[in-house]
Amino acid sequence: MLAEILNVAIYSVVGIILMIFGTFLIDLIIPCNFPEEIKKRNVAVGYIMAGASIAVGIILKSCIMSPTVVTQLEEKFLDGLLNSVIYFAIGTVFCMLGYVVINAFHRRYDLNNEIGEGNPAAGIMVCGLFIGLAIIISGVIY
Numbered sequence: 564m565l566a567e568i569l570n571v572a573i574y575s576v577v578g579i580i581l582m583i584f585g586t587f588l589i590d591l592i593i594p595c596n597f598p599e600e601i602k603k604r605n606v607a608v609g610y611i612m613a614g615a616s617i618a619v620g621i622i623l624k625s626c627i628m629s630p631t632v633v634t635q636l637e638e639k640f641l642d643g644l645l646n647s648v649i650y651f652a653i654g655t656v657f658c659m660l661g662y663v664v665i666n667a668f669h670r671r672y673d674l675n676n677e678i679g680e681g682n683p684a685a686g687i688m689v690c691g692l693f694i695g696l697a698i699i700i701s702g703v704i705y
Contacts, residue, residue, distance in 0.1 A: 570640065577644060578623050585619035585655045586612065589693070592659050595679045607678045607686030614690025618658055618697035625701035626650035654700045661696040662689070 590597045593611065600608040626647040666674045677685035 573640075573644070574627055574647070577648070578627070581623055581648065581651050582616065582619050585622070585651070586615045588655055589615040589619075589659060589662075592662055593678055593689075594675050600679075600681075603681075605678075605681040606683045607681050607689075610683065610686030610690040611678060611693070614693040617690075618693035619655065621694070621697040621701050622654040622658065622704070623647075623651055625704040626654065629704055650704050654697075654704055657700050658693060658696045662692060665692060 589611075595605075595608065597608055597612060601612070629646070629650060672685075674685055674689060678689065
């Protein structure tokens with residue numbers, strides 16, 4: 564029982580660190596300063612950060628619950644943890660690539676500019692985009 568509680572604690576801490584890192588990475592692909600924009604009450608950025616957090620959480624859950632990781636967890640805890648981190652990195656990269664490709668596809672408007680100008684519709688769109696991508700990616704991981 565104590566070993567299981569320790570596993571939960573370690574995965575939770577690693578998950579929180581990866582969530583912070585994942586949202587940081589997503590912040591890099593949208594050229595505006597998210598903390599500064601949040602202080603300015605940019606609703607679009609708020610939606611995007613919410614969507615990015617949900618997306619990263621979905622990807623992390625799939626990484627932790629992946630049958631490959633669970634099998635490894637039974638064999639060796641550190642291998643399972645390492646596999647979770649690797650799957651997370653791959654999933655986050657594909658989520659970011661998905662945003663870049665979809666943004667390039669929309670030629671009538673530039674999502675990056677719309678977000679920087681605080682367009683809530685753009686923020687909601689990107690929020691949904693990140694969540695949708697994460698659901699697809701999590702299905703591949705799991």
